[in-house]
Amino acid sequence: MAPTPQTTADPTPRRRPTLLRIATVIPLRRTLATMLLLALAGAAEGLGIASLLPLAAFMSPGGGQPTKGISAKIAEAIESIGLEPSIGLFVIILIAGMTLKAGLTIIAMSRVGRAGADVQTKMRLDLIDALLAARWSYYVRQPVGRFSASLSIEAMQAGEAYNALAKFLAELIQVLTYSLIVFLFSWQLGLLSLGVGLFMVLTLNRFVTSAKRQARKQKKRISSMVGGLTDLLVGIKPMKAMGRHARFQTLFERDAEQIRRAQRKQSFARETNKALQEPILAIVLAGGLWLSIGVMQQPPGQVIVMALLLARTVSTIGKAQQAFQNVRLTQAGFNAISNTIEMARAMREQSHGGETPTFERGLEFRDVNFGFGDAPVIRGASFVAPKGKVTTITGSSGAGKTTTVDLLLGLHEPTGGAILIDGRPLADLDLAAWRRMTGYVPQELMLFHDTLRANVTLGQPDFDEADVMRALEQAGSAEFVAGLPEGIDTVVGERGTRLSGGQRQRISIARALIHRPQILILDEATTALDPETERAIVENVIELTRTTGLTVIAISHQPAWAEASDNVVHLAEGKITRIERREERQAEPVALGPAA
Incomplete structure (x- = not known):
């Protein structure tokens, strides 16, 4: 056999941001339609949560219909459509808003699930198409097992990356919804919520970075193990005949140990990020309640609404960070299969139409x-x-x-x-x-x-x-x-x-x-x-x-x-x-x- 040509290619001189590439694997209009549904779900939840503001006035000592502020404006809007503001009506609005939000979210996330499956399928078909169209010189330089890992693990992670990105965007919409409601209730409370959320994101971001780094290591080792095992099984007969397969067992054990370590570190980073959000939220709520009741002497109704809005806003910011962490965890597989596809496409065989051949002489x-x-x-x-x-x-x-x-x-x-x-x-x-x-x-x-x-x-x-x-x-x-x-x-x-x-x-x-x-x-x-x-x-x-x-x-x-x-x-x-x-x-x- 002749030696293999050693050519190199730079398939991606300029690349779009990873999150945009993930979002546009399938037609962008599908992603935008899903985001619209999530935005409508956020609006429905906002409508329900907004009913808490006049409810706080009704729940205050000597409560009745609010006469000033955003609560009064909501009550006036209710009256303008011929309805009488009351506790029962606002409770109904709250329940209806949250129910509508749940229905729209179910539809949106169902679309996300189908889109994630479509992303997996498209990445697999794109990979197969790119490999089959590549020049011969490309194949002889690549381990076959590498493509097995791309077709299975990395394609699956690409679909999970799309799902994680959609959930992250959904949480961002929730953050915007609650932030708007909080600022309508009290701009001071709004600034506090965003400040606490920003503090939590900056404090826990190191765990997101750590989880991403370990996911990248884990993906690399799993791909190596799958590829190596595939190549070994192709030629297992001579290895067993010579009694040399035990050496490969040692190599796989080394890879498995490194995967185990990466998984443990990744799991620690993910769970620590999730666990630390709760005490941060508890500290903020305790301080807020003490300040509102003990210092500012605010009515209990308003304190309850404030505590609920603050808790929901900060916890939603925490969920958005967790969703972003999941994007980081899965984007390693997406990047890996994308790189494989792009490299194969860069080595695409140049087909030329030309004349129809004959073979007479x-x-x-x-x-x-x-x-x-x-x-x-x-x-x-x-x-x-x-x-x-x-x-x-x-x-x-x-x-x-x-x-x-x-x-x-x-x-x-x-x-x-x-x-x-x-x-x-x-x-x-x-x-x-x-x-x-x-x-x-x-x-x-x-x-x-x-x-x-x-x-x-x-x-x-x-x-x-x-x-x-x-x-x-x-x-x-x-x-x-x-x-x-x-x-x-x-x-x-x-x-x-x-x-x-x-x-x-x-x-x-x-x-x-x-x-x-x-x-x-x-x-x-x-x-x-x-x-x-x-x-x-x-x-x-x-x-x-x-x-x-x-x-x-x-x-x-x-x-x-x-x-x-x-x-x-x-x-x-x-x-x-x-x-x-x-x-x-x-x-x-x-x-x-x-x-x-």
Whole structure:
């Protein structure tokens, strides 16, 4: 295998604030509609709480209808609509306001719950879309397990971040509502409430910061553990066979211990923040009651209303801080999956429409050069692979064989020369259409824990059972599949472990043949097989070429392919050292046409 290109990208030179990015994951109008409902709920609660002001006048000694201040104005407003101010009426307004507030809040938070689920889904789909559209060079630099953590944990935290932000905004609306009511009742009380709230926020903010820091550490370690376990399970067999899996247990225990510590510190910060709000509120209320009753000699009714308003205002500020803390706790996961999506999008493969490719004559490499950075991999490669023939590219490890195939498939672009398909440069053709004309079988087989049918069709509904059986027949696997108890509906096990190596290889070939490609590329596809199995597959592919006109490009350093091929291209250190032809045995390629 050739070395991996070390390219870097800066996908986010300028980024919007995190809270705004969270709010706009889904259409902003949905978030604004939810905020409108919460604002209406706040207004309804404000209406109910406002009824306490004239109630205080009725509850005062010698109480009756208020004659001055905001209470009198409320009473006048009641009279203007033809109602008689009374204790019963204001109690009804209080209950109605709080009930309406509860109903609107239920509707709003229901929308928040659905939106949070939509955020999770969108982040997952955006991640999948970005990964599938990325350039090949991006995949080979990323651990597979990292994406597992993004798809599960980080996407879930992104949804929770949206929910937490919505709840924070809801609490802010409550703070504004109560602050307005308090200032209407007494500007001195309003200033006191805001002062106490600000004191509480500043005093307890260190716990919010600490919780955010521990959440970030916890997210990092959990992602590392999930990613590492995913990668380990992919290759668990050799680890257990060599008795070396215990070492990984030690590494996971270390990660688990660090996660435990971060969780404990995060929990301490969160619960301390919540617990300290109550004594601060109690101290303020006690001082306020002493000042109002013992010093200012205020009527009990007004004191009760004042105490209620003060308690609700300060406690609501505390709830807003707790909600903001939850935003900080969950935004680490949101930022992580957002970064992964943005990095993958920055490495998006540049697809070009181009002309519709044809494959009537064959393909040609004409003086092709390619390298990773300053390290050349392919140097001046020129050869022809005629249509309907088997061409084997052979050479030692690191000679550039796989890179040659990657160039042919458009996974990399040559830095010099041209790759011609029927005489037309590959760069001028529709790359997606060209790839649909090819079948590809890699050295590292990938079968899914599903049925044979699903592994051959990859779940595409366009292929029916007849297509599956035809592909299996062409791959030489129909006989062994027919002998299975459930036939093509047999589950192959994780990575195809219920099948032998030769059977897995034939299923992979059937997968590459089901869409009737014009060219079949086998990249070291039989290297891990025993000579007899390899010979049988080679003979089967050669026969398929002779009967269907299929063009085959085989990457192999095994003699079985070289002996059976029409053309053998020898690579060494990125250079073609010689080309052997079964019939002519000449050393120079035949050009297919000008590089138009």
